[in-house]
Amino acid sequence: MQGFADGLDPALLIALAVAALVSVTLLGVAIARLRRQALPPPMMADGAGQGASADPPALDENGVASRFFRGLAKTRERFGQRFFGALGPDGKVNAAGLQRLEEALISADVGVRAAQDIGAAIQKRAAQGATVQALRGLLGEELRKRIGDPAGIAAFPQSGPLVILVVGVNGSGKTTTIGKLAARYQRDGKKVLLGAGDTFRAGAIEQLKVWGERSGVPVVAHQEGGDPAAVIFDAIQAAKARNIDVVICDTAGRLQAQKTLMDELGKVVRVMDKALPGAPHEVLLVLDATIGQNALSQARIFKEVVGVTGVVLTKLDGTARGGVVVAVRDEMGIPVKLVGLGEGIDDLRDFDPDAFVAALVGSG
Numbered sequence: 493m494q495g496f497a498d499g500l501d502p503a504l505l506i507a508l509a510v511a512a513l514v515s516v517t518l519l520g521v522a523i524a525r526l527r528r529q530a531l532p533p534p535m536m537a538d539g540a541g542q543g544a545s546a547d548p549p550a551l552d553e554n555g556v557a558s559r560f561f562r563g564l565a566k567t568r569e570r571f572g573q574r575f576f577g578a579l580g581p582d583g584k585v586n587a588a589g590l591q592r593l594e595e596a597l598i599s600a601d602v603g604v605r606a607a608q609d610i611g612a613a614i615q616k617r618a619a620q621g622a623t624v625q626a627l628r629g630l631l632g633e634e635l636r637k638r639i640g641d642p643a644g645i646a647a648f649p650q651s652g653p654l655v656i657l658v659v660g661v662n663g664s665g666k667t668t669t670i671g672k673l674a675a676r677y678q679r680d681g682k683k684v685l686l687g688a689g690d691t692f693r694a695g696a697i698e699q700l701k702v703w704g705e706r707s708g709v710p711v712v713a714h715q716e717g718g719d720p721a722a723v724i725f726d727a728i729q730a731a732k733a734r735n736i737d738v739v740i741c742d743t744a745g746r747l748q749a750q751k752t753l754m755d756e757l758g759k760v761v762r763v764m765d766k767a768l769p770g771a772p773h774e775v776l777l778v779l780d781a782t783i784g785q786n787a788l789s790q791a792r793i794f795k796e797v798v799g800v801t802g803v804v805l806t807k808l809d810g811t812a813r814g815g816v817v818v819a820v821r822d823e824m825g826i827p828v829k830l831v832g833l834g835e836g837i838d839d840l841r842d843f844d845p846d847a848f849v850a851a852l853v854g855s856g
């Protein structure tokens with residue numbers, strides 16, 4: 493009888509040895525990978541926080557402060573890099589530094605008057621020997637006092653539905669805001685109904701219906717090209733008949749220069765009051781924060797035509813011009829009530845002045 497090894501070809505033996513070597517190497521690689529996974533993750537650099545050296549708030553991911561902090565990343569960066577960059581290492585401001593401070597504020601769209609006043613206040617305190625940290629605090633205070641107290645959406649009336657009219661120029665985010673707001677009321681256990689008052693733009697009714705379906709909210713709509721006042725009248729009547737808590741009405745986007753469309757909006761408001769005396773209880777002007785100071789001229793016109801009661805500032809997440817919040821309140825006297833911090837259904841937040849200022853300048 494032959495022994496086991498006797499029958500083996502030397503070439504086969506070499507192949508077996510190579511295979512064993514490869515297996516050992518692969519095992520080594522796998523062990524190294526497992527070890528790496530067991531290590532704590534590397535520190536993630538939050539580019540957003542760099543400028544103002546603001547620490548992210550230690551709250552849960554979806555907490556108000558965290559959402560503002562993330563959503564205002566770009567504005568904070570601009571404030572941080574330009575504003576604090578304009579201070580010397582000792583925190584002293586000279587004439588050129590002051591100029592740069594004002595420019596930084598203007599470029600974040602807080603408005604020229606506010607920028608000058610805040611710049612002067614900081615200059616004065618710096619001349620008294622204030623530290624950078626103290627100047628940061630002063631900047632926060634100056635911004636905060638210009639924003640005013642938080643203002644919420646109108647309360648539910650004693651009888652009948654709360655009626656909200658949503659207006660604004662094309663693409664500002666009206667329909668998206670309505671979708672998010674409807675979902676919010678729905679989550680709070682309210683019965684919501686939407687009125688498809690944008691009969692002007694092709695596809696607008698469909699878009700609102702899609703948002704309605706997302707949260708199971710009914711939509712009252714007529715044909716494209718129909719009279720928006722008539723649709724909204726029907727929506728309010730239906731809401732009364734069906735014991736609805738909140739009616740939110742979409743409208744066509746319009747340029748403030750389009751006189752007919754602006755007149756039409758005036759008519760919509762008059763008809764709403766006929767359907768339900770006192771309606772609309774809230775007229776929300778949706779402003780796209782990325783347009784900065786142009787938002788002010790829009791606010792001026794809409795305020796005149798329909799008596800805006802609150803502003804929704806959308807797309808704050810995508811802009812470095814978040815300072816426009818200050819200008820809207822400071823120069824127009826209209827409270828910012830809600831802010832859009834993203835495109836998702838959960839990205840509409842009550843405007844929180846404290847969280848806003850902390851997200852811009854840091855809490856320290």
Ligand SMILES: Nc1nc2c(ncn2[C@@H]2O[C@H](COP(=O)(O)OP(=O)(O)OP(=O)(O)O)[C@@H](O)[C@H]2O)c(=O)[nH]1
Binds near residue numbers: 834
């Ligand atoms: N990043 C971001 N995008 C937003 C926000 N709100 C709205 N958008 C986007 O802005 C775009 C326009 O939004 P719409 O809701 O259709 O705007 P609209 O005002 O109804 O527009 P018209 O019906 O044409 O007048 C869409 O792509 C939205 O997803 C926001 O808060 N953040």
Ligand SMILES: [Mg+2]
Binds near residue numbers: 696
């Ligand atoms: Mg729309």
